[in-house]
Amino acid sequence: PLEIVDWSHLPEDTLLTDEVRAYLEEAVRSLPESLKTVFLLREIEGLSTRETAEILQLSEAAVKTRLSRARLRLREQLSVYYRSQMEYEK
Template identity: 45%
Template sequence: MTIPRNAGRALGDETAFIAALKVGDEAAYEELVRTRGGRMLAVARRFLRSEDDARDAVQDAFLNAFRAIDRFEGNAQLSTWLHRIVVNAALLKLRTRRRRPEQAIEELLPGFLENGHLAEPASEWEKPPEDRVSRAEIRELVLSKVHELPEGHRNVLLLRDVEEYDTEETAGALDVSRGAVKTRLHRARMALRKLLEPHLKRSTG
């Protein structure tokens, strides 16, 4: 069974494309890698700062997808299914690599007074002028600061706020409790805001 070169993009006919994958059609496999590989690599890069690690995770994800394609029942879109697989591959890569020393989340959080209020009121963030900084630069800045968070908090933030996992899905992916997800997410958001504050706060001068 051979599919047209554009079948991977013509996802209105996704059923035929998946059928081709399930019978081991080589052209379908090539089309899947060609049309989905870039997006999967972007996902892996959000979790893995090493380009080699990110590419390895994508390769592992495709291998896992090819092995499991027979069990794909179409309850979700193929792109959603692949997204979950590459996220899992990236998380597995993180678990198996040597851990680096990390700054404790407590050191990144803003200070609080005894009454529970912030020691330093949060500044308003200005919208950067388009001619001064691009959205791509803002995304890169945010992602770089996300990667300054401890891994456990960083992964929760990425899964919940970027990959749009719900609390239950995040807990399952990271093998932690729902309560841990909620606590880590709250602290990660606070720490990230503090890290971004010097770059994005509105000038008072």
């Protein structure tokens, strides 16, 4: 029988994934504490906006604002990373 190769787990992809993960972790660590804490509770721990607000003693609006700012900063940092990778590949 014909076997279908699973291309999703090639060593090069694993390396790239590990590299991107390491870059993202560094980007998260570089966030200001107020943004990092909200990001970690919401995106990593999976808490709701309400739960995060209660833990941090913030309004839900403040949690949403901080999460939005954290995501924006991370998006900007990742776009810099990807642009540099594209330049490197040329």
